[in-house]
Amino acid sequence: MGGPTDMPAAAADLPVTVVTQAVNVLDAGSLLAAFGALGVAVVLFAETGLLVGFFLPGDSLLFTAGLLCAPGAGGAVHLSLPQVLAAAAVGTLAGSQTGYWIGRRGGRALLARSRAHRLRAGLARAEEYLARYGHAKAIVLARFVPVVRTVLNPLAGALGVPGRTFALWQTAGGLIWTLGLTLAGYALGASIPEVDRYLLPLVALVVIASLTPLAVEVLRSRRRTAAQPDPSAPPPS
Helix, strand or coil, X not given: CCCHHHCCHHHXXXXXXXXXXXXXXXXXXXXXXXXXXXXXXXXXHHHHHCHHHCCCCXXXXXXXXXXXXCCCCCCCCCCCHHHHHHHHHHHHHHHHHHHHHHHHHHCHHHHXXXXXXXXXXXXXXXXXXXXXXXXXXXXXXXXXXXXXXXXXXXHHHHCCCCHHXXXXXXXXXXXXXXXXXXXXXXXHHHHCCCHHHHHHXXXXXXXXXXXXHHHXXXXXXXXXXXXXXXXXXXXXX
């Protein structure tokens, strides 16, 4: 009779293969099932601190994590609310400070190198936020707008926003964003038994709601561009 060492190599690698195929970085449920609260911290750090993380699902991840902490969520994945809240706060606050530091070191040229359309649109809106609302309000509001919350942190560093001002208001905005969305998901999960059955439509609604401000701003920007006179056109007679 063959021993454990006779197990085919393909069978030995099966668990790794299954995990690799199962995890989808764009799917909040998949990330939470694979990594739990640690996944929350890593994703939020990447989304708020690294420009390559602008596509990650921060809003839906927080909401879903809160929902899966609720006692009424009867699915296979159940998370600890204190752990999720701590992981979310640490990930987003550390990520934002890292993004600010990258901006201070790399300057505006680092942001200008990106060719991603969504990232460049987010950069334009982040600049508009800083110009219209000032440092404090812009830093807080940016937390609730996808892509903008990714680029505003390095932009603030590149534009020389004072370090204390940035640290204070990014902490305030980060805690409001992370705690608010997580507790909203928890409250919904606690009030509706087995609400995880409706996870996909709920997450879709959160994603749509989070992308709406950015879509509205893109439409407004296109309308403003279309309304501007063409400088190459001859003056009216």
